[in-house]
Amino acid sequence: MSDEPVQDYLGLSGKTVLVMGVANKKSVAYRVALQLKQAGAHVIYSVRSEARKESLAKLLSGQDVFVCDVESQDEIDNLARQLADADVRLDGLVHSIAFADYSDGMKPFHETTRRQFLQAMDISAFSLVAVCNALRDRFCNDASVVTIGISTTRMASESYGFMAPIKAALESSLAFLTKSFSKFSHVRFNAVAAGLLKTSASAGIPGYVDSYLYAEKVIPRGEAVTTDEVAATATFLVSPRSSGITAQSIVVDAGMSINYFDAAVVQAVTDADTTA
Incomplete structure (x- = not known):
């Protein structure tokens, strides 16, 4: 048994990371924040509204929580000012923000409205660009930015509506932000391309639960990927241990x-067809 002291393997001890997008304890953002803190990082938070901040008062008790609705450039700029006033330097940023309006139910992709598509693009994809631009003077030279994508933007899943093209834009922006x-810096930009997750946000997507249950049948181990598994990859990407990785989406x-x-899934479908 070695007597050597335990090392900070991820190199996150004392690092400051801004986590955006916590909605509740099941959120990917919250699970990432927990792992960052376990690794010794100082985590600060940005949430969408004062109402959300109040709803998270118990969960984030004693933490630094800022309010920033990324649909508003004024609020993004104000977040940057607040961090500058507090002389905060960021070693990392976790962008776990997405929104799509499915209030009218899930419709064929070609019936997506301009308003729906552009709002989802603004919140879910362009917000990464806008926030990083506003915070560029707050980033340390070797900061790491991590966003949350999806495992495939080419699978035309009806249960995900029009969000796959939005996430494709988010994924594409990683290369351009890195470039x-x-x-003027060595800031890195990466994404965790997550499979189907059991979160409060995903549960609200029409048809998503059935797709999640199907995924569990298809996944070799018979169990869906967990939020903590996605969070662990995000934590690694924030850390200096991933310094050679940039402009990538890790599935x-x-x-x-x-x-x-x-075979079992194919058999179940073919059996259903013959008995229909």
Whole structure:
């Protein structure tokens, strides 16, 4: 048994990370924040509204919580001012923000309205660009930015509506942010491309629960990927241990993508067809 002291393997001790997007204890953002704190990082939070801040008062008791609705450039700029006034330097940013209006139910993709698409693009994709631009002077030279994507933006899943093209734009922006920030820093930009997760937000998507249950049948281990597994990858990407990774989307889906044609699932479908 070695007597050497336990090392801070991830190199996150004493680092300051801004986590955006906590809605409740099941949120990906919250699970990432927990793991960052366990690794020794100082976590500060940004939430959508004062009402959300109040609802999280118990969960985030004693934490630094800012309010920033990313649909408003004024609020993004105000967040930057507040961090500057507090002389906060960011070693990392976790962007776990997405929204799509499914209030009229899930419709065929070609019936997506301009308002729905542009609002989802603004909140879910462009917000990463806007926030990073506003905070560029707050980032340490080697800061790491991590956003949350989806495991595939090419699978035309009806249960995900029009969000896959939005997430594709988010994923594409990683390369362009990396390139433009490289003119004055070593800030890195990556995404965790998550498989289907059991979160409060996803449960509100029409048809999502059935897709989640199907995913559990297709995944080789028979269990869906967990939020904590996604959070662990995000924590690694924030850390200096991932310094050689940038402009990438790391798929975390427990192998779902290799097993769409699992024999048992195919048999169940063909059996259903013959008995229909």
